[in-house]
Amino acid sequence: MAKPAIPAAQGTEEYDLKTILIVEDDADVREALSDLLQSRGYRVSSADDGAKALRWLRESDAPGLILLDLMMPVMDGHEFIAQRNADPVLAGIPVVVISAGRHPRGSVVPGAAEILYKPFESDRLIRIVERFCG
Numbered sequence: 001m002a003k004p005a006i007p008a009a010q011g012t013e014e015y016d017l018k019t020i021l022i023v024e025d026d027a028d029v030r031e032a033l034s035d036l037l038q039s040r041g042y043r044v045s046s047a048d049d050g051a052k053a054l055r056w057l058r059e060s061d062a063p064g065l066i067l068l069d070l071m072m073p074v075m076d077g078h079e080f081i082a083q084r085n086a087d088p089v090l091a092g093i094p095v096v097v098i099s100a101g102r103h104p105r106g107s108v109v110p111g112a113a114e115i116l117y118k119p120f121e122s123d124r125l126i127r128i129v130e131r132f133c134g
Helices: 027-039 050-059 077-086 122-133
Strands: 016-023 043-047 063-068 095-099 114-117
Touching: 016 027, 016 050, 016 122, 027 043, 027 122, 043 050, 050 063, 050 077, 063 077, 063 122, 077 095, 095 122, 114 122
Parallel strands: 016 043, 016 063, 063 095, 095 114
Antiparallel strands: none
């Protein structure tokens, strides 16, 4: 599928707001997140590391949101964000970091729109997703 064009007036890509990409190496967490989001009407794709997620993003229509774990093999979340930011077609896709570990800068992860620490309540995740994807 071809990537949507970037509208010049807005400077952002048109996103499929009903699709969410989960980037998480823990299969149980991926499945739980996927089940929760699908039960709310979202389409979900997933990758178990940042490199696979970047490949998926470059081959698919842009999702409305990326849920990203920070600590993963092959390519961690920090490297994923750096590479996403370097690609003007991908840079505008919002990323919500979902992490078990506290970030050294507190509740800020450069390049992330939001950070959610595990464990978290599913209602909080849904509120965040709805804020970005409606």
